[in-house]
Amino acid sequence: MSADTTAKLPWFRRSYRNFSLEEKYAVLGMILIAPTVMTFCAVIAYPLIAAIYLSFFSIYTPTMEGHWVGFSNYATLLQSGEFWRSLWNNIIWTVGTLTLQILFGILVAMMLHQNMVFRSLARSLVLFPYFLSTVVAVLVWKWLFNDLYGVLNHLFMWAGVIDMPVDWLGKMPNAMLSLIFVGAWKYFPFVVIAVLARLQSIPEELYEAAKIDGAGVFARFFDVTLPQLKDVLVVIILLRTIWDFKEFDLINLMTGGGPIIATQTLSLMVYKEAFALNQMGASSAVAVLMMLVMLVFMALYLRKAKGPSE
Amino acid sequence: MSLKKKSRRVLFNLFAWSVIGLIAFPLIWMLVTSIKPQSELFLIPPTLLPSEITFEHYWRLIDETPFLTYMKNSIILALSTTAVVIVIATLGAHSLLRFSYPGRERLAQLVLFTYLLPSVVLIIPLYFLMIWIGLANSLISLVIAYTTFSLPYALWLLRSFMAAIPDDLESAALVDGATRMEAFIDVILPQALPGIISTALFTMILAWNEYLYALVLVNTDESRPLTTGVMSILITSFNIEWSLLMAASVMMSVPLIVAFVFLQKYLTRGFGAGAVKG
Amino acid sequence: MSEVHINHVYKRFGDVTAVDDLSLLFKAGEFVSVLGPSGCGKTTLLRMLAGLETPSAGEISIGDKVVNDLPPGSRDIAMVFQTYALYPHMTVRGNIEYPLKKRRTPKAERAVKVKDAAELLQLEELLDRKPRQLSGGQQQRVALGRALVRDPAVFLLDEPLSNLDAKLRAHMRAELIQLHERIGKTMVYVTHDQLEAMTMSHRIAVLRFGVLQQFASPDEVYRKPANEFVAGFIGTPSMNFIAGEIDNSDGKLTFCGGGVALSVQAGLLPDGLIADGDKFLVKMGFRPEDIFIGDQGDDALVSVVEPTGHEVIVLIDLNGNEVVARVNPDVRLKAGDKVKLRFRPDKLHFFGTKEGIRLNV
Incomplete structure (x- = not known):
């Protein structure tokens, strides 16, 4: 081993000219990643650490002045009913809307997988809600839900399902159910596309073999399709859990957390504490706690995402 | 084809298109409401097709509200966020994929982690930061804030697109006498172009639709983008004018429709590529 | 250049x-x-x-x-x-x-x-x-x-x-x-x-x-x-190997292994590799084209015959060792035939059992 034993100075004692090819490449690689790293430090790492730091202060938003209070923000939160109620709302919302998204997503994906007329137009129409601005989605649904002139009340009354116009967003459990439903409408296309892509890669022979073995439509779904979808479904569920859990726009715009705090999730509580109640420290504490809950799912997803690619 | 098979096909198509009709109904209703005369809006029962088509709401939107300012802001925001993010992310993704230096693997993991991070966690320190450096209420503050979610997203998406480019291509260019940067420009970039277009499109849509940062960081009509701007029309008007809001919604969705019609190939390719494939 | x-x-x-x-x-x-x-x-x-x-x-x-x-x-x-x-x-x-x-x-x-x-x-x-x-x-x-x-x-x-x-x-x-x-x-x-x-x-x-x-x-x-x-x-079909030992009695080298005993041609192995009266563990190798099927030699059993046109590849069971031979298609053989095998004495290769180093001169 000749080159190993000819002792080289450490890289920082040599000029760039004396770097080996490998070291020169490493330098170039680091230059290329530098803008990313700097941006990350400035807009993600710093705020993240600052959020944790701020959660130990009591800060009045308009003056931005405060003092150290240690863990008292956390202690207050964990004793308050509002935090636990928001967490519970958050779980109901996430589980509810996610279940609908998955069921509806698989159904529509299987439908689009069949041979139907104008399939690509159908696919575009199905995809559209996902790309739509949440503001637009909320405005449209608020108009549909409108208690006096909304189409939904007319339709249901005409069909005889209800006799009186229903207050879809101002009452419980209507408000939560409406939220869950609109959330499902907005986000199920994600499931559709991911599942559809996987469906298209299931070899036709598997179905033919199952047919020869005498499997009916349902048996083919449960014995062939579902096992093939398992992996992609796990990833979709993890991702959508994370995204639904942190949803802010839809809930804030639809109900604002109301009636009172019946649909308030943790994201909304963070916002309310900081900008309505002017308690930045307490708000940061909620944000940190929320992130701790999410870390479980993030860790699961990171492990899952790392697995197959390597 | 037998008669039974044929009728089953017809039935399936009817069913499938009814489902799609239901999914698309809110959007159709948005369009219909926006071109109905005000008088027809409150008819009971509502009319599915307007008796008369009018664009008065669109004119009022442009004339009487700051809608055009919001739109201009949104366009500037979407374009500049995308430009900044794509440049940084393309270089970064290339570095993460084809270079080796200490900490590279960890960094790739970190990107994925930040991609999942909730915005509400970052918003309070960012709010402080913007006030502190004097950028509050400006479009630049939003561009900076938007990189928090769009940069990890773009990096991750581009990484999975660019990973599909064979290593041998870059090696060949190096052997042929290119430097690493030349190989990147001559060979990698042209190959990555479809992925870059997809990613740019997605980043633009993300920026166009962003609401939370705009709500917190900008409080003046001069710098408000469409999302918070349209909501402020809703809040400030004396009584809620649904046809005006539906017209605004349609206008806000026009760029998306254009993207769908002309760039669908890129949209479906990029959809979840980074997320689901990992 | x-x-x-x-x-x-x-x-x-x-x-x-x-x-x-x-x-x-x-x-x-x-x-x-x-x-x-x-x-x-x-x-x-x-x-x-x-x-x-x-x-x-x-x-x-x-x-x-x-x-x-x-x-x-x-x-x-x-x-x-x-x-x-x-x-x-x-x-x-x-x-x-x-x-x-x-x-x-x-x-x-x-x-x-x-x-x-x-x-x-x-x-x-x-x-x-x-x-x-x-x-x-x-x-x-x-x-x-x-x-x-x-x-x-x-x-x-x-x-x-x-x-x-x-x-x-x-x-x-x-x-x-x-x-x-x-x-x-x-x-x-x-x-x-x-x-x-x-x-x-x-x-x-x-x-x-x-x-x-x-x-x-x-x-x-x-x-x-x-x-x-x-x-x-190197070579298809690959070389055959039989594990065994060479003993030296009065300067005469004999390979014994796989039920075969054959004398090693003089000059094939370096002199003094094996002392007189001593034994040496080896692997003997021979290529498929370096064995003959005929009337003389060791008894063996044909197990598989694979004609390729210009030659025939024959798998032979030699006292439990599988041996591959390459023979002329004119020689009519079928599975189950009892045959006799001879080795080309100058084409034998010997390898040490440790690390398989070639022993031949």
Whole structure:
């Protein structure tokens, strides 16, 4: 081993000219990643650490002045009913809307997988809600839900399902159910596309073999399709859990957390504490706690995402 | 084809298109409401097709509200966020994929982690930061804030697109006498172009639709983008004018429709590529 | 035309040593094959020559220049990749022209050189096509053209024929031999296909687990394999091995093993390898063409007969050892036949049991 034993100075004692090819490449690689790293430090790492730091202060938003209070923000939160109620709302919302998204997503994906007329137009129409601005989605649904002139009340009354116009967003459990439903409408296309892509890669022979073995439509779904979808479904569920859990726009715009705090999730509580109640420290504490809950799912997803690619 | 098979096909198509009709109904209703005369809006029962088509709401939107300012802001925001993010992310993704230096693997993991991070966690320190450096209420503050979610997203998406480019291509260019940067420009970039277009499109849509940062960081009509701007029309008007809001919604969705019609190939390719494939 | 000198080169990836203390000298103008099973480090070696990997230790020189820290473009080498690695967005002309552009060759000169290369490889008609519009064989030619056009000192070829079908491969083999004769450049050819290595090269370097096994002419590699691995790796069907021992009684060497006892021809093994009255554990190897089926010899049983047309491969059970023989198709045999086997006494190979080193003189 000749080159190993000819002792080289450490890289920082040599000029760039004396770097080996490998070291020169490493330098170039680091230059290329530098803008990313700097941006990350400035807009993600710093705020993240600052959020944790701020959660130990009591800060009045308009003056931005405060003092150290240690863990008292956390202690207050964990004793308050509002935090636990928001967490519970958050779980109901996430589980509810996610279940609908998955069921509806698989159904529509299987439908689009069949041979139907104008399939690509159908696919575009199905995809559209996902790309739509949440503001637009909320405005449209608020108009549909409108208690006096909304189409939904007319339709249901005409069909005889209800006799009186229903207050879809101002009452419980209507408000939560409406939220869950609109959330499902907005986000199920994600499931559709991911599942559809996987469906298209299931070899036709598997179905033919199952047919020869005498499997009916349902048996083919449960014995062939579902096992093939398992992996992609796990990833979709993890991702959508994370995204639904942190949803802010839809809930804030639809109900604002109301009636009172019946649909308030943790994201909304963070916002309310900081900008309505002017308690930045307490708000940061909620944000940190929320992130701790999410870390479980993030860790699961990171492990899952790392697995197959390597 | 037998008669039974044929009728089953017809039935399936009817069913499938009814489902799609239901999914698309809110959007159709948005369009219909926006071109109905005000008088027809409150008819009971509502009319599915307007008796008369009018664009008065669109004119009022442009004339009487700051809608055009919001739109201009949104366009500037979407374009500049995308430009900044794509440049940084393309270089970064290339570095993460084809270079080796200490900490590279960890960094790739970190990107994925930040991609999942909730915005509400970052918003309070960012709010402080913007006030502190004097950028509050400006479009630049939003561009900076938007990189928090769009940069990890773009990096991750581009990484999975660019990973599909064979290593041998870059090696060949190096052997042929290119430097690493030349190989990147001559060979990698042209190959990555479809992925870059997809990613740019997605980043633009993300920026166009962003609401939370705009709500917190900008409080003046001069710098408000469409999302918070349209909501402020809703809040400030004396009584809620649904046809005006539906017209605004349609206008806000026009760029998306254009993207769908002309760039669908890129949209479906990029959809979840980074997320689901990992 | 340049020498390539590989001097005690190592390459480690983490805990794995891909290339282990390799020293080789390729003569100027020589056609050298680097042969070995997949994972033997042959591609890593080639990539180190190209500058796409850096040696963990050791030195590589091309001509009289140490190239360890030179980027690939400054090494005066050209490489043909297994995947061809044609630039998909450039035309055939663009692909062939690219190395010239990177060397700032004037435009007029570039046009001439591209035309010459295209003519040599019969690509004139295809110059304006994109790689995906070409067949596998045509793509292969473009990859060669891109390497040829800049007239490098050394050509590196990484399994260039492995993606072609069998017929085209035979054809391209002949073309590559002609090409080498015409341009006379040093060529380093990496392959796992012994037929390619045997037919095309002046010398073959056989690698296993990153360690050099033998570096010699095809003839020598075949006739005098340096160890049991090379003996078994080169030749189809592979060499037969029977474990046994040689004993020396009064200067007469006898091999006993697998139920066979035969005397070892004088001069086959070095004198004094085995002391008088001593025994030595060995493996005896013999090629399928070096056994005869006839009326005399050891009893054996035919288990499988595989006619290939010009010859017949026969699997024979020799006292529980499976032996492969290559015989003339005129000899009519069928499974279950009882036959007698004889060995060509001058074509026996003996290997030590430890590390399988060749014992023959």
